[in-house]
Amino acid sequence: MSDRPSWRDIDKKRDGSAHRREEKKPGGGRPQRIESATAAYKKELDRLFREGGLADKLKDRLPHPEAEETTPKDPAAGERQRRIRAVIKAAGGPELTRALDELRTHHGLPDDLAVLLRALEHPRDEVLREALTFIEQHVEMGDKLPNKKVFVERLKGVEVSSFDPSVQKRAATLVAKLR
Secondary structure, eight states: OOSSOOHHHHHHHHHTOTTOOOOOOTTSSOOOOOOOHHHHHHHHHHHHHHHTSOOHHHHHHSOOTTTSOOOOOOHHHHHHHHHHHHHHHOOSHHHHHHHHHHHHHHHOOOSOHHHHHHHTTOSOHHHHHHHHHHHHHHHHHTOOOTTHHHHHHHHHHHHHHOSOHHHHHHHHHHHHHHO
């Protein structure tokens, strides 16, 4: 016959190639998984939830409930938060005016920029003056306004819509400072 190797010999050489080093495993040929830190973490969390309590490691890091001072929750604080949310979520017009008036009557106008931004939509100059005072304080302290462009646009609207010249002037001054 010829010098040419048979297909059987070629296959044997391939199996013994340096480029293919697969060892046959008795477990079906799949390599065994090495447990990673993530898997260990997940097992620890599963154990934590199964037992219904915190692991001893975490108990030392958390403050003990007996050590904390228990202060009764102020029902007025919850009412104040409810009214602030009502102002922020109000659609505008009479709904916003009513929500702002309720907030001011019961708790005063808060020094919260989201509420102050909404207060610039109020039709009464008294509310606008109060809101402008708080905004001026924020600007003088160098606080960054979250929606600077929106503040500028609302202040321009106050400058045009207010009937009080002092409110118009204060709004124009704030617009100049914010630019």
